[in-house]
Amino acid sequence: MASRAPVHREVSELPHIPDFEAWAIFARVAELGSFSRAAEDLGLASTTVSKAITRLEQRMQTTLFHRTTRKLSLTESGRLTVDRAARILSDGRAIEADIVEEAAIPRGKIRVACGTAFGLATIVPIIPMFLSDYADIEMDLCLTEEEVDPIGSSYDICIRPGQPPDSTLRTVKLISFNRPLVAAPSLIECYGLPEHPEELARFPAIIPTNVPWGLDWEFEHPDHGSVSVRMSGRFHVNHAVAVVPAAVAGIGVALLPDFFMTRELQDGSLVPLLPEWSAAKVSAYMVTPPGVARPARVRVFIEWLRDYYARRNLQRRSGSG
Template identity: 30%
Template sequence: MDRLEAMRVFTRIVELGSFTRAADDLSLPRATLTHTIKRLEERVGAHLLQRTTRRVRPTRDGEVYYNHCVRLLADLDAVEADFREAAVVPKGRLRIDLASSLARKVVIPALPAFFARYPQIELDIGTSDRFIDLVQEGVDCVLRGGDLPDSMMVGRRVATLSQVTVASAAYVKRHGLPQTLAELKDGHLAVNWTSPTTRRASPLEFMVGKRLREVPLPAPVAVSGTEAYLACCEAGLGIAQFPRYRVEEELARGTLVELLPATPPPPFPISVVYQSQRQLPLRLRVFIDWIVDVMEDVH
């Protein structure tokens, strides 16, 4: 195995934390990876990986060497891509993960136009609201709402959505229609949204002019999935907040009622997140550009 391929093997082992997982990912025998790393360590004159019973981690020298490898391989990929892409049609498989409501109501309905434009791209789509480790799970990009955590990933803002505070018609009949934020504290309930990552519950949020007000309310139920969040609200269990696109049909039917429109929730950012690379694969670049175009029509 040549030096560049050995570098690719080493970086994949570091990223996946396992010889076995890296071997599966690279479609190589595990023994080949073990031999490659042994020869690589002999060549650089340093111990690059340390093995525990649960995970393989880079040594201090390994971390330095990993960072150099990532930069060198990215430069090489960029040089080769510059020569290839002028004559290459975007093709290949992309693994993407979408927030479930965005997938169902926005992205998937628009996919026929994407495949008409890029017939040689295949999409492997996951839908969830949980945190996705792109490197560990082999995902090319994710589309997520909310503020992004600090990470080594790149986040590109694709939309900022207006939000509404809603309750079911049955809830309003039972508890009344609050006219002010102060009235919320008088016998009203919330459906608590909990972060799939931190498991912390978020209070209801309202913009009073340019000032953000948080209003925590008693909550009989807490959920961490958008579909369950909506179902609980429709069942009359409490007040909830959504991007307007997500509940516009329910508002039009009258099954949900908008509350306190003069003090709406803050805008909700939507971002596409992918690994930091100097040169993205062409199939990923065109997909991201397409997502940006699709989200321009969502408010």
């Protein structure tokens, strides 16, 4: 009896092996909201992207996208799978990047998400210095007020204030900032200089609505312990950038990180109050997904930022910068 020749099938046809390539393509289409944009981003033909999605939908026996001539949106099945598909794409990229770049000069694109106000004040001004140091690295910086998920998104690094609540994320502390209490000279002329935090209750305040301590301001003293003061004021605002001009105009006292008002503190348009009392510092963290090897380009960016802020802190303590 003649033996049969082995049957060779495409990987995507094997019933027990997931179609990883198609899932990765699906993740990129979902993120960009367009078949053609995903094809351009991945360096694939549009037909390849379309066939991959069709292949998935036939295999899953469901529809992943609602398609019209003007809009592309996820179905319920698509929404249930998109986060895990994004991890497939992210893990695949990290594996390849780590192997290729392990012993090479860091190169490629770094995708970074950062809060708008913090990014404009502290990250954007120094990015040209980093790119000058690493000529083979590209930077895709997204300034956003949205809470970016480091796991489900395509970003390599998310920079955010405060310790991330998800303990599974990989975090690197970037820097801590002071939060001085400040006021305009015009406000001080009207209300005088307070000598104790409890006197702040008679001062108008600019109330932040995007933080849990908005109305209750806490201060620490090395000898006198802590004091909490319930503040009030006519101006409530959800963004720190909007606090600075209002404070300069004398609308009220303000409590916010010093990097937002470096110029105003230097030129005297804002004056620190109660210098012997301090509010808790705010720290910024760099966050990356758990269990994913950081490519060389990401590692050098993290170390570069840490070194930059370490030097800056040293200069501030020595009074040379």
